[in-house]
Amino acid sequence: MEQQQTCSSEEIAEADAKLAKVQLAIEQFKMIKGALIPVLHEVQDIYGYLPEQVLKVVATELNLPLSEIYGVASFYHFFSFTPKGENVIHVCMGTACYIKGAQAVLDRLSTELKVPVQGTTEDNKFTLEATRCLGACGLAPVMTIGEKVHGRLIPNAVPKILNEYK
Amino acid sequence: MLNTINIMIDGIETKVAKGTTVLEAARDLDIHIPSLCYLKGVNHSSSCRVCVVEVGPRLIASCTLKAEEGMKIQTNTKKVREARKTSVELLLSDHDRECLSCSRSGGCELQTVSNDLNIRTVTYVGEKSSQEKDYTSPSIFRDASKCILCGRCVGACGTMQTVGAINFAKRGFDTVISTAFGRPLEESTCVNCGQCIMACPVGALTEHENINDVWNALENASKYVVVQTAPAVRVALGEEFGLPVGTRVTGKMVAALRKLGFDKVFDTNFGADLTIMEEGTELISRITSGQNLPLMTSCCPGWVKFMEHNFPDRLDNLSTCKSPHEMEGAMVKSYFAKKMGIDPKNIVVVSIMPCTAKKFEGSREELSNESMQDVDWVLTTRELAAMIKEAGIDFVNLKGETFDSPIGEGSGAAVIFGATGGVAEAALRTVFEITSGKDLETIEYTAVRGMDGIKENVIELPNGQKIRTAVVHGLGNARKLMEAMERGEKAYEFIEVMACVGGCITGGGQPIVDARTSERIDIKAERAKAIYTEDEAQTVRKSHKNPYITALYEEFLGTPNSHLAHELLHTHYVKRSKF
Amino acid sequence: MKLLTDLDAIRALTQGRLDNRKITGEPTGSIQFRSVMVCGGTGCTSSDSNKIIAALEKEVLNHGIQDKVEVVRTGCFGLCELGPVVIVYPEGIFYSCVEVKDIPNLVEQHLLNGKPYEKKIYEKTKQGGEILNFEETDFYKKQVRIALHNCGVIDPEVIDEYIASDGYKALGKVLMTMSRQEVIDTMKQSGLRGRGGGGFNTGLKWEFASKQEKDQKYVICNADEGDPGAFMDRSILEGNPHSVIEAMAIAGYAIGSNQGFIYLRAEYPIAVQRFVKALDQAREYGLLGDNVLGTGFKFNIDVRLGAGAFVCGEETALMHSIEGHRGMPTPKPPFPAVEGLWGQPTIINNVETLANVAQIILNGAQWYASIGTEKSKGTKVFALGGKVVNTGLVEVPMGITLREVIFEIGGGIPDGKKFKAVQTGGPSGGCLTEEHLDCTIDFDTLTSLGSMMGSGGMIIMDEDTCMVDVARFYLDFTKDESCGKCTPCRIGTKRLLEMLDKITEGKGTIDDLEKLENLSFQIKNASLCALGQTAPNPVLSTIKYFRQEYMSHIVDKKCKAGVCKSLISYEIDADLCRGCSLCARKCPSDAITGELKEPYVIDTVACIKCGVCFDVCKFKAVVIV
Structure with a gap:
């Protein structure tokens, strides 16, 4: 799967810069107790997910078994081991949203995008996720696409909203 | 502060020491509380909820509940029984209940608890969680469909052994015991010690079985099948046939192996004596040259792989000696083959070992000669018992027989290889006499015996040289020692390491003892006692005094560490990833 | 580093600003000053309140009235349903659903000419020809804001405003005039119980930890709000973060701890950002650090982000998470107050609990205990959601009835539907029915009915809920x-x-x-x-x-609410169908057929019940049977 690809010098520089950021984060947290989860947050911030190679660096630096890091990271739903699509859609499945029809909105998104929940579209444009309460219950049902919040949704509004991102 | 605490269990008043758990207190009163996830010293997670008891209005797991003054506990109420039953039923609803064909059938703790709780139906049925089976490791087979997520293996691998090859991953119903990123076990840092198997209450972890490979070899008329048995096997095999822990069954074992059809039944003790000759010589020469000290023993393949993963920069400290059964395999396929006029290609060497890591060791490329593995198949003590049962041999009533010559003869020094401190003691017996040229008066080095995690001893040789020796067992202790040395806090000339706590007698291939029995009986101590009794029963108790060893050097190898000896009896190691 | 006297000076300097944010009717005096408060909570921010603030500031500048107007981004006003919300003082005019395009008119009419901008005035404040101030509306009238105090009143990012509203006064009082035991006694007497779910007496919890003779103890604030449908903790952190910091320091003093942790939900970016900013300010002022207010008391707070695990609301799981492990609970006993974080005595309080602490210290235990019922003192914040007119956050005294909250404050059920059930306590709670509407809201009543207080989610369900x-x-x-x-x-x-x-x-x-x-x-x-x-x-x-x-x-294989897909089917009412073919075109399984301008028909065998036809039909001709 991991085919050797020729990387441009920019890509290499970018990869190095990201790794340098990880190193910096590790340095920052290394001395505190319970450093692992703060470091994982930083890695996910930097890469958008938790790449295995980077976790090996974390394991070495924090002197933890990789199985433990995997165990911790896979416990928390905030962390992901796979890269996401360009636009991550979080449909709030909090109670208020659910009662007001979030399931229908989620189903419609799934139909429109032709991906199951947790899936990423073939063109890598969208990742569809159901998420814990976003705390915007006043706008129920709610979803976020990237940073943008879309509230008071009805299934019929879905195609139009998606078009904004295509 | 009170040091004794008064509590009442099922109406019985009792005094217990501070810190005693309710489970322990109850067992002292012969009140049986069933348990599953609890394994003393290894796993105290109170997760299975089978050992719940009623304290006030609440049900609390007794395995982690410390007794408190005035506590009133009920262990047998309707509420307690129903809760226990439900938890076990739920476990059964997510368990591959192919019990009749399970290797743990009859010895399964889930089966026992389920029977004890009188469970006759599984009320709640539904989807089962992970069904994954991992056959990749040459030593250990994992079957997630039988896993009950008690965490005992994780405690053994992570806390006890500090290997950390497996851990809990994911969560909720999706929780699994997993290597990092769910990779095959073979690709993990697993050292194959098999302590996870010993901890597992069910059939989720077993050895990678090779019984049929051995049956096939025995069936094949063109093959000359030689078997050898490690010292720890003979003090444990009897348990599989209902004999008390610590029973020595050497003679019966030899007889059974003959009945199974092996052409020769050899004793790995011969290989152990040979190891002492080679390793002792290596120790003397390293002390003389001052290079690559301390010398670390290499008999234990779990320890070797642990070093390769975790301390790859210290591999030069490992003795280059192959382990005893590998040496013996090499001798069978060279010295013995020549002597008997058999083409070594037609010889199949089978090792019966208390160990699962020996299976992996047997498959190492470094341990072959002219594309022949020194050892072809490794079976655990459990697998041998299974073969004996399959063959319909009435083991308990067998008449004792003796090993075949010449490779069947070993010294008392070789026998004690099976217990922690044994290799060091055997080596010291020989090294002292060789360097001094005198016979030892007392040959027991009791300082290296016993079950302390790290044992230290200093031997002064007649020439004034000191050998500072450390003996460790359990990889957790080994890691501590290695780290202390890295920090410069400790220095030695000679270190013996056995990966399993207690040494080979509690290896991952030995008869599995359930959690309840292991609380009542100190298994390590009983088996070790048998080992030392066997040593005392031997007339020859020092490796260099084994006449067959002397003959081997005279007829074939020349001197210890000779060129030929190096070619056949020594090996090298590979650096492995920390992950 | 600031001393108590410095805080008084800041108060004197900033007090005037807060005085402007009171309802006093028409502005008086020569300047005719107005304060425009714009909600900066997550709900209103989601509906672009930041752009509204920018537009306001721009228009104010354009008209050159920057000396007569302040625009303040505050915490949540509570009535999220109507966001973005803007309140103008001193009249107390409540604007709802404000859009950027409203701003020029709003500024010109109201701020420049003193005439409220009719178009966006909250309907419920219009009575006859009069415009009520928002505090007179049903939504606000019955509320008592203690935990939510300051939310919607101060700029949460300006520490001086918090100080001006008596902020850090309680900390000063505690450090200068009270013994540790006195603080604990005050908390115990107030009757404050944990707002996170368990309802354990906060003072007692502190006392257990206080009695442990250990050098290191910890104070943890649980801000990993996980109950789906509850967001009061987020609102407090966004609207009044210093109240939590102050309370943690007070707790630290009471139990003898110098280190606090706040375990904050990573999914709350605004709360995280505001809290971190508040921490920086508190450190800069020496309200945290090695010598708090020059008294020699040492207390620090570190932030740890949660990572999406509801179970971390459980104390032991939360502590394991801070320790860097999987958030798996361990049995109690040992209780955290005895053996907690890294084995040291630890107290864990949630955000809303802590938000009450400074008020109790300042106003006294008796004051707090005078609010509420015998066993449930004080107020409780509820997140009203689901099928209710006024969704949002409300803070009410314990002992109020469900009916008052749902029908008076909440405005009842929308669209003329019938009330069916109310769910309190989130996933740990239960559903109550019409017969319980007159029951009082307090810890014990809710538990006795098979539900619980929990963290305060209150989800209203109507006849369409299964x-x-x-x-x-x-x-x-x-x-x-x-x-x-x-x-x-x-x-x-x-x-x-x-x-x-x-x-x-x-x-x-x-x-x-x-x-x-x-x-x-x-x-x-x-x-x-x-x-x-x-x-x-x-x-x-x-x-x-x-x-x-x-x-x-x-038995009947029916879902009367029409929710359970397997138990319903879609049909087209031939009388209502105009034959426009839209449903047939949208149907993903080609289950709808018909001729244009004639009624269409759904093949119930081919239908996958996705509901698209139901959604798209403009004539309500698709019906659930």
């Missing part, structure tokens, strides 16, 4: 959030969910109902932590109060 589906929804949540450690919760919640799935799919049997109940009881009894022990509550309470609805799913 109660079996609601139970299934909650179990789906708890099954997902179970840590997987103990057997009853890990496998039991899965089995409950499977049975509920079966029932909602029309495959349930009477037997299943009994099994559901039995298994629920066993999970409650035998689970290791509160998550498992309360997970079956939604099942048990819905079976208890809505057994008939279960029966109709099981």
Whole structure:
């Protein structure tokens, strides 16, 4: 799967810069107790997910078994081991949203995008996720696409909203 | 502060020491509380909820509940029984209940608890969680469909052994015991010690079985099948046939192996004596040259792989000696083959070992000669018992027989290889006499015996040289020692390491003892006692005094560490990833 | 570093600003000053309140009235339903659903010419020709804001404003004039109980930790709000972060701890950002650090982000998470107050609990204890959501009835639908019915009815809500959030969910109902932590109060609310259908056929019940039967 690809010098520089950021984060947290989860947050911030190679660096630096890091990271739903699509859609499945029809909105998104929940579209444009309460219950049902919040949704509004991102 | 605490269990008043758990207190009163996830010293997670008891209005797991003054506990109420039953039923609803064909059938703790709780139906049925089976490791087979997520293996691998090859991953119903990123076990840092198997209450972890490979070899008329048995096997095999822990069954074992059809039944003790000759010589020469000290023993393949993963920069400290059964395999396929006029290609060497890591060791490329593995198949003590049962041999009533010559003869020094401190003691017996040229008066080095995690001893040789020796067992202790040395806090000339706590007698291939029995009986101590009794029963108790060893050097190898000896009896190691 | 006297100076300097934000009617004096408060909570920020602030500032500048107007980004006003919300003082005019395009008119009419901008004035404040101030509306009238005090009044990012509203006065009082035991006694006497779910007496908790003779102790603020449908902690952190910092320092003093941690939900970016900023300010002022207010008291707070695990609301799981492990609970005893974070005595309080602390210290235990009921003192914040007119945050005195909250403050059920149930306590709570509407809201009453206070989610359901589906929804949540450690919760919640799935799919049997109940009881009894022990509550309470609805799913194979897909079918009402063909074109399974301008027909065999036809039909011709 991991085919050797020729990387441009920019890509290499970018990869190095990201790794340098990880190193910096590790340095920052290394001395505190319970450093692992703060470091994982930083890695996910930097890469958008938790790449295995980077976790090996974390394991070495924090002197933890990789199985433990995997165990911790896979416990928390905030962390992901796979890269996401360009636009991550979080449909709030909090109670208020659910009662007001979030399931229908989620189903419609799934139909429109032709991906199951947790899936990423073939063109890598969208990742569809159901998420814990976003705390915007006043706008129920709610979803976020990237940073943008879309509230008071009805299934019929879905195609139009998606078009904004295509 | 009170040091004794008064509590009442099922109406019985009792005094217990501070810190005693309710489970322990109850067992002292012969009140049986069933348990599953609890394994003393290894796993105290109170997760299975089978050992719940009623304290006030609440049900609390007794395995982690410390007794408190005035506590009133009920262990047998309707509420307690129903809760226990439900938890076990739920476990059964997510368990591959192919019990009749399970290797743990009859010895399964889930089966026992389920029977004890009188469970006759599984009320709640539904989807089962992970069904994954991992056959990749040459030593250990994992079957997630039988896993009950008690965490005992994780405690053994992570806390006890500090290997950390497996851990809990994911969560909720999706929780699994997993290597990092769910990779095959073979690709993990697993050292194959098999302590996870010993901890597992069910059939989720077993050895990678090779019984049929051995049956096939025995069936094949063109093959000359030689078997050898490690010292720890003979003090444990009897348990599989209902004999008390610590029973020595050497003679019966030899007889059974003959009945199974092996052409020769050899004793790995011969290989152990040979190891002492080679390793002792290596120790003397390293002390003389001052290079690559301390010398670390290499008999234990779990320890070797642990070093390769975790301390790859210290591999030069490992003795280059192959382990005893590998040496013996090499001798069978060279010295013995020549002597008997058999083409070594037609010889199949089978090792019966208390160990699962020996299976992996047997498959190492470094341990072959002219594309022949020194050892072809490794079976655990459990697998041998299974073969004996399959063959319909009435083991308990067998008449004792003796090993075949010449490779069947070993010294008392070789026998004690099976217990922690044994290799060091055997080596010291020989090294002292060789360097001094005198016979030892007392040959027991009791300082290296016993079950302390790290044992230290200093031997002064007649020439004034000191050998500072450390003996460790359990990889957790080994890691501590290695780290202390890295920090410069400790220095030695000679270190013996056995990966399993207690040494080979509690290896991952030995008869599995359930959690309840292991609380009542100190298994390590009983088996070790048998080992030392066997040593005392031997007339020859020092490796260099084994006449067959002397003959081997005279007829074939020349001197210890000779060129030929190096070619056949020594090996090298590979650096492995920390992950 | 600031001393107490410095804080007084800041108060004197900043007080005037806060005085402007009071309802006093028409502005008076020569300047005619107005304060424009724009909600900067998550809800209103989601509907672009930041752009509104920018537009306001721009328009104010354009008109050159910057000396007569202040624009303040505040915390949440509570009435999220109507966001973005803007309030103008001193009249107390409440503008709702404000859009950027409204701003020029709003500024010109109201701020420049003193005439409220009619178009966006909240309907409920218009009475006859009069415009009420917002505090006179039903939504606000019955509220008593203690925990939410300052939310919507101060700029949460300006520490001086917090100080001006008596902020850090309680900390000063505690450090200068009170012994540790006096602080604990005050808390105990106030009767404050934990707002996070358990309802344990806060002062007692502190006392246990205080009595431990250990050098290192910890104060943890649980801000990993996980109850789906509750967001009061987020609002407090966004609107009044210093109240939490101050309370943690007070708690630190009381128990003898110099280190606090706040475990904050990573999914709350605004709260994280505001809290971190507040921490920086507090450190800069020496309100945290090695010598707090020059008294020699040392206290620091570190932030740890949660990572999406509801179970971390459980104290022991939360501590393991801070320690860097999987958030799996361990048995109690030992209790955290004895053996907590890294084995040291630790108290864990949630955000709303802490938000009461400074008020109690300042106003006295008697004052606090005078509010509420005998055993449940003070106020409680509820997040009203679901099928209710005024969704949002409300803070009410304990002892108020469900009816008052739902129908008076909440404005009842929208669209003329009928009230069916109210769910309190989130996934750990239960559903109550019409017969309970006059019950009082307090810890013990709710528990006795089979629900619980929990963290304060209050979800209203109407006749279109299927109660079996609601139970299934909650179990789906708890099954997902179970840590997987103990057997009853890990496998039991899965089995409950499977049975509920079966029932909602029309495959349930009477037997299943009994099994559901039995298994629920066993999970409650035998689970290791509160998550498992309360997970079956939604099942048990819905079976208890809505057994008939279960029966109709099981026996009649009907879902009267029309929610359970397997038990409904879609049909086209030929009288209403205009034959526009839209449904047929949108149907993903080609199950709809017909001729243009003639009624269309759904093939119920081919129909996958996705509901698209129902959604798209403009004539309401698609009906659920």
